[in-house]
Amino acid sequence: MELPKEIQELNDLLRPRWVSGLWNVDHAERPSDPKTRVKAHLWKWHDIYDSLVQAKEKISVASGSVERRVIRLVNPGIAESEMTSHTILLSFQLIQPGEVAPAHRHTMSAFRFILQGHGAYTNVDGQKMVMKDGDLILTPGGCWHEHAHEGDENMVWIDGLDVPFVQALNQISFDPYKGRLPVSENIDPVTFYGMTRPVGSSTPAAPPLLHYHWRDTYLSLQRLAQSSGNPFDGAALEFVNPATGGPTLPTMSCRVQLLRPNEKTKAHRHTSTSIYHAFRGSGTSVINGEKFHWQKGDTFIVPLWAWHEHANASTSEEAILFSMHDEPILKAFGLYREEGRE
DSSP states (O other): OOOOHHHHHHHHHHGGGTOOOGGGSOGGGSOSSOOOSOOOEEEOHHHHHHHHHHHHHHOOOOTTSOOOOEEEOOOGGGGGGTOSSSSOEEEEEEEOTTOEEEEEEESSOEEEEEEEOSSEEEEETTEEEEOOTTOEEEEOTTOOEEEEEOSSSOEEEEEEEOHHHHHHTTOOOEEEOSSOOOOOOOOOHHHHHTTOOOTTOOOOOOOOOOEEOHHHHHHHHHHHHTSOOBTTTBEEEEOOBTTTTBOSSSSOEEEEEEEOTTOBOOOEEESSOEEEEEEESOEEEEETTEEEEEOTTOEEEEOTTOOEEEEEOOSSSOEEEEEEEOHHHHHHTTOOOEEEOO
């Protein structure tokens, strides 16, 4: 709509002064509900894995060159950013036997959810963590880390980082490490001596929990599945920081949920964005009325404030979804809310 002549003249006066009148704000910029350009989308495992295999033949991992063989999931609603959402970048990484992804550190926080392969490890600030299927490994912002493969088959895992959020705050920084990152051989006194300690020694600060083993997670998930569970998420667990009792990382919450045979959840929505990876089984998720059929290895995104529900397609087998959420950011700023549909 064309503005009255006197307002146009006023705007012309203000513009070279680098100020602007609030009357220029479009009412569409003040919606009654949160809006996002991020679109609901599903990425098929076949396409992701084939992309990794193609990259394996053409991309070599080396210090100072391409340091990570990574395929990023690009959301079609924000394609120009090459990000998965406005707060989270989700990628898939492949490392071959004998390779070392050089050490570096950055302000972004990251996690690794292991999908397949044996013999690789991540070293975070000297803490060596051997990767196994279903394990979750954290790399908090500012920690030195490298990946190395001592096994005999390709390793594939999910990388989740808060790149878009940190980028929006203009806080991205990156430092390469010179040479190999040493592994700490120190004995953890708590592990070695249990609830006793040598006379004259002090209690060291407890190291942060960076490695959540699938063997422990799955046992907890099975126990929870024996109860009624959450009506919106089934039997769902959040990976918590034991030092704070809070979310997995300050900007991201990682979760795993089990849908029992033939289980269908109720619909709900929240102001946080969620990204799901089908770790086991198959099913259907309905996002704002659109059906997304997923199988093992597929990944899909639920944009903020989108109604969504999940259903296990099998009448005899469980389905397991691993997911990541930007809920901690929303809660930190008092912007998180959710509602369910009966």
